[in-house]
Amino acid sequence: MRIYNTLGRELVELQTRDDGKIGMYVCGATVQSAPHLGHGRSAVVFDVIRRYLEWLGYDVTYVRNVTDVDDKIIDAARAEGVETDVIVERAYGAFDEAHRLLGVKEPTVEPWATHHIPEMLELVEQLVDTGHAYEVDGDVYFSVRSYPEYGKLSRHKPDDLRSGSRVDANERKRDPLDFALWKAAKPGEPQWDSPWGPGRPGWHIECSAMARKYLGDSFDIHAGGHDLIFPHHENEIAQSEAATGVPFAHYWLHNGMMNLEGEKMSKSTGHVIDLLEILAEHRPTAVRMVYLRTHYRKPLDFSESGLSDAEAMLDRLWGFRRRVEGSVEDVADAAVLERFTAAMDDDFDVSGGLGVLFDLVREGNRRLDAGEDVGPLVAAYDEIVTVFGLAEPVGDSGDLEDLIADIARRHGAASGGIDELLAIRDRARADREWAISDAIRDDLATIGVTVEDTADGSRWHRG
RNA sequence: GGCGACGUGGCCGAGUGGCCAGGCAAGGGUCUGCAAAACCCUCUACCCGGGUUCGAUUCCCGGCGUCGCCUCCA
Incomplete structure (x- = not known):
């Protein structure tokens, strides 16, 4: 190295x-x-x-x-x-x-x-x-x-x-x-x-x-x-x-x-963006992604558009991983890890490593669309994302559960759980009651929950 | 003045002497109740001028430009 x-x-x-x-x-x-x-x-x-x-x-x-x-x-x-x-x-x-x-x-x-x-x-x-x-x-x-x-x-x-x-x-x-x-x-x-x-x-x-x-x-x-x-x-x-x-x-x-706007950020000049403030306004992992997109030795100019790019990158990464439930048993794809290692061994070329990761995601999505096995790719994904610290956070959904419960009850899900709510929505879709199914989806969107309909049923996630 | 870094497509951003980065955005398609996601296709760039070379964005020289450090600083 x-x-x-x-x-x-x-x-x-x-x-x-x-x-x-x-x-x-x-x-x-x-x-x-x-x-x-x-x-x-x-x-x-x-x-x-x-x-x-x-x-x-x-x-x-x-x-x-x-x-x-x-x-x-x-x-x-x-x-x-x-x-x-x-x-x-x-x-x-x-x-x-x-x-x-x-x-x-x-x-x-x-x-x-x-x-x-x-x-x-x-x-x-x-x-x-x-x-x-x-x-x-x-x-x-x-x-x-x-x-x-x-x-x-x-x-x-x-x-x-x-x-x-x-x-x-x-x-x-x-x-x-x-x-x-x-x-x-x-x-x-x-x-x-x-x-x-x-x-x-x-x-x-x-x-x-x-x-x-x-x-x-x-x-x-x-x-x-x-x-x-x-x-x-x-x-x-x-x-x-x-x-x-x-x-x-x-x-x-x-x-x-x-x-910041082409000038070095520095405590002494007050030309700074407060870290905790930006972390409160955006997903912290997106801020992490901003840092990792640029090689560590190069100057990095911060911008709002760069941050929203990073958000989109994260959505793509996590969107792929959500298509496969839980952990996988497979051994990580050796060819992918080899490419990843080659990039990282070159003075920690994280940008190159991200390129490998996104290639993996495209191939993984393609295979999932085709109904092919993605185990080794997902295993490699999990390893790389752990090295980068970009895995999707889990937990911390206490408030969200309350918000979901409100919406669920409003739509007649007595348990207040999202599973029952989505089951009601599935029935509405089967009955071609589009107004009902769309209302449920729209209501969930207001609290930051996205519902996606796929051939295998509906998925939901935050953000 | 001394020391150093960098200049890549609409934006961000790797890398390489000859062939693919990647992401975001945009346009076209496939799929779909709609939407989203996903997949396929299109967009083929390397600051300028010399030089080396069969061939340079990549190496060398010279410009131009941007930025950093020179006892506050991650």
Whole structure:
């Protein structure tokens, strides 16, 4: 399998450190405000990569962190006049709900930054002891010049960066490029004891410390948004490798940014679409489909029309699967899976994989029309759709049952069940009482239930 | 200024040195009480200019255009 490694900027063969095992670290949320569409993309594309690797048989340890201490969290708390916990809990709740709706699998471990202060301090101490970091008035800075390979991920040369205008001149740093590992406490801020006095961690150190704790000094895959390449991931590499002397992550994966009207979505500019809002207005699986239609490394421009296309794609997929009741016993069609694997093995070409899936659906529908066996195709469908996380959700129909019951009783179905209602409709159709059968169908349509008449009888589904 | 990505049919979006992506939309058919679904057919594209080649959308060079990062960011 070939994957694109940002470190080296090329497609390379995936070689795991341990046969059959993969350690994967994904930069998760800074729980500072509500998630937007871009956060959802990152969560979903790496979820699919993880699911695919697991489907191939790898034992994946999937670590996704929560950063719950950060300048912006402190700012937000101050602005609202509340403790940082309030901000953190609210934002975490929103991310968690979005992940649930999007069908993102739970990580193997979800470490929180504030629960790993000792691990961070240990790393910082190591860096100070080895001369890669220095303390000034309770702050500890990483000395970028002490790590000769600095810039190997982002391809920024320290000398070029130095001339960049946005590097702030902090008097206490020995070099403008140096970044904070530990920040001395300011009044009213969250703080922990350290060898350099009370303070809090810098932005980058938590990922280095937590990846190390759960995956080891060296591990396979580190992933995150493209915008994290510099400085976040560059700094992680520098501080980790300077401390341990061994390579940090072997493969760096970065997802492309979400655009809105051609411009990057970004928290700082307010140019965003709230994730939970869009998930409430549309089927969450359709939002997931939007993410998966475009290759994970490419920019993705969000549009309403793209979302309705995704809805239609889902209807086609699920419409096929509904034609076959329940699970199938058959072995999945080998030729289909081979095509699917060939696409996915090429740097997770999900779009290509979707092409295979839709080909399967057309062939499956054709065979069903012809009365031929579709077992192996349905089995393959189920496998692929599970890897993509696009299976039709089941359950959650409590409200719907009440709505159906109302309509059923109105049409004389004493039980209030949809089966009896459809039986009444079938009788009406047999008697050519079209007004009755159409009224039942129209009434069900008003609550989002679609009735389709086929040669084998009537089917119904939501949406 | 430095580093990087991308430009495919009405729209979205894979991919490939010569032959099929796929989806959505549109038009025509089959089926059907009607509808829906499904199936069949049509719509055959690769920013521009050079070059390499028997042959380039695909490789190389040069333009043009769009976008991202350069210590807030998934």
